[in-house]
Amino acid sequence: MxxxxxxxxxxxxxxxxxxxxxxxxxxxxxxxxxxxxxxxxxxxxxxxxxxxxxxxxxxxxxxFQVKPLPTSDMDLLKQQNADLLEKLAESEKRAKEQSKTTSELVMLLTEKGVM
Known part of the structure; x- marks a missing residue:
């Protein structure tokens, strides 16, 4: 057959x-x-x-190709929230690094008798 x-x-x-x-x-x-x-x-x-x-x-x-659906308001808010959380985490990291640098400078100035 x-x-x-x-x-x-x-x-x-x-x-x-x-x-x-x-x-x-x-x-x-x-x-x-x-x-x-x-x-x-x-x-x-x-x-x-x-x-x-x-x-x-x-x-x-x-x-016949599938067209992507427009982004819903909820999806847009989720993406914006994720972006903001990422920026917040970067800001917190920079704040910790600045705090560490400030502490090191104070220690150096103290050791040199400037403070």
Whole structure:
């Protein structure tokens, strides 16, 4: 048994019209035993090359691409909150570093008798 795939008089693939025939049985007119590859939007058969190719325009294909959803107010607030928490953590780190530097300077000034 083998599958054959149907195309119309313009060689456009007709999905869902596949049929199974016995090995050695003649392939029906308007059919081929060459399986169309996955991912074709508008498959077209080339009899001479015994191959399928994409005949859909980029505009047609783009029509089926998933468009990203607009960012919701909640998602926007979550992102802003995350950004603010990151900035706060950086500020706290800098404050600790400045405090340490100030302490070291006071110790040095004390050791030198300036203070």
């Amino acid at each position: 083998k599958w054959i795939y149907k195309y119309d008089d313009k060689f456009n693939y007709i999905p869902g019209e596949e049929i199974e025939i016995e090995e050695g049985e003649d392939i029906l007119k308007g059919h081929t035993d060459v399986r169309p590859q996955d991912g074709l939007y508008k498959g077209k058969y080339n009899e001479e090359k015994r191959a399928w190719y994409e005949s859909a325009t980029l505009e047609y294909i783009d029509h």
